[in-house]
Amino acid sequence: MDRKNILLAVSGGIAVYKAVALTSKLTQAGANVKVMMTEHATEFVPPLSFQVLSRNDVYTNTFDEKNSKVVAHIDLADWADLVIVAPATANIIAKMANGQADDMVTTTLLATEAPVWVAPAMNVHMINHPAVVRNINQLYADGVRFIEPEEGYLACGYVGRGRLEEPEKIVQRVHEFFLEDEQALLGKNVLITAGATREKLDPVRYFTNHSTGKMGFAVAEVAKRAGANVTLITSTRERLVPPGVNAVYVGSAEEMYAAVKENQAKQDAFVMTAAVADYTPQFVSEQKIKKQPGDFKIEMKRTKDILADIGETKTANQVVVGFAAETENIRENALKKLASKKADFIVANDITDAGAGFGTDTNIVTIYGANGSEESFPLLDKSEVAKEIVKRITSRLEQK
Structure with a gap:
């Protein structure tokens, strides 16, 4: 982080006091920090606090040009290596999503080309309001990234999701971001599978599972930031594909297998996060199956084992990462899968643990390596788990 230029945008919420601490910690870590504040933010904390801690002027007014040789908002926009909006209120998120430019x-x-991170902080009902969710999704599609708020006691008296992430954790993420900026996977090709497959029974019905693709999409984003050429093979159409990632949409296990095999030869690494159906209907009806008296039996057949196939046919220079979502005997099942699939790593989790199941933003994993390594992690955001996976891929590719 040494000598990196970080522009902190502070909007008007009670969590502004945390932005003061964030300014201090970023400065202590060696970053050059400049702060700009909305008018409402100055109602909570005076600009002088940020000026003292950052040792830089604080910007609050578009028309207050502190240096006559430059246009302040353009100069700041060009200066930044990273922009962090913290705390981000519902109001500032709405303005950003709609391209409004009515203050500093x-x-x-709007003028910066630097990466922009947004750290929301608001009431739990506000952050879940459809309008706020819609604005967040729009910003994500525009390339903005989010620092997820914590759950806990809120200033309004509610307990829930909406607390600004702690400054220490934000600083750690900034540190990791600039390490990733070294492009450890530059030029490497990484294939990722994500989400559940859908096994068709008739034109109306299909078999599937609870996987949402969040883990695979997180790995895709981290790998792309590390410089990789990422191919994401997924059945999940509800999630926004990270910028620059090549998405290949499939439905069934057979379609996913075909897409993986088609892209196999040119890959340096495979991360198989998808929850692929083990069985599919033996017969698929062209017409809707009508309800009949009595029980109904469906004959199922095995699908192709994509992970096993890739493990068996990989080249000496390719790295394969598999996943094991278990409910019992986690270590035993993970090690068995590691050996039988001939993978380099297996990422195992107990889906019955709180925060570690399908559809969550977090996970609790243990990563088993073919070299005998075994490392367990506490509850982490899936983006943090993705970083651990990408680190191991990078290391193993260097070894190979």
């Missing part, structure tokens, strides 16, 4: 903060955000 929003004008500068």
Whole structure:
């Protein structure tokens, strides 16, 4: 982080006090920090606090040009290596999503080409409001990234999701971001599978599972930031594909197998996060199966084992990462899968643990390596788990 330029945009919420601490910690870590504040933010904390801690002027007014040789909001926009909006209120998120530029903060955000991170902080009902969710999704599609808020006691008295992430954790993420900027996977090709497959029974019905693809999409984003050429093979159409990632959409296990095999030869690494159906209907009806008296039996057949196939046919220079979602005997099953699938790593989790199941933003995993390594992690955001996976891929590719 040494000598990196970080522009902190502070909007008007009670969590502004955490932005003061964030400014201090970023400065202590060696970053050059400049702060711009909305008018409402100054109602909570005076600009002087940020000025003292950052040792830089604080920007609050578009028309307050501190240096006559430059246009302030353009100069700040060009100066930044990273822009962090913290705390981000529902109001500033709405303005950003709609391209509004009516103050120093929003004008500068429109002008910058630096990566922009948003750290929301608001009431639990506000952050779940359809309008706020819609604005967040729009910003994500525009390339903005989010620092997820924590759950806990809120200033309004509610307990729930909406607390600004702690400054220490934000600083750690900034540190990791600039390490990733070294492009450890530059030029490497990484194939990722994500989400559940859908096994058709008739034109109306299909078999599937609870996987949402969140883990695979997180790996795709981290690998792309590390410089990789990423191919994401997924059945999940509800999630936004990270910018620059090549998405291949499939439905069934057979379609996913075909897509993986078609792209296999040119890959350096495979991350098989998808929850692929083990069985599919033996017969698929062309017409809707009508309800009949009595029980109904469906004959099932095995699908192709994509992970086993890739493990068996991989070249000496390719790295394969598999996943094991278990409910019992986690270590035993993971090690068995590691050996039988001939994978380099197996990422195992107990889906019955709180925060580690399908559809969550977090996970609790243990990563088993073919070299005998075994490392367990506490509850982490899936993006953090993705970083651990990408680190191991990078290391193993260097070894090979």
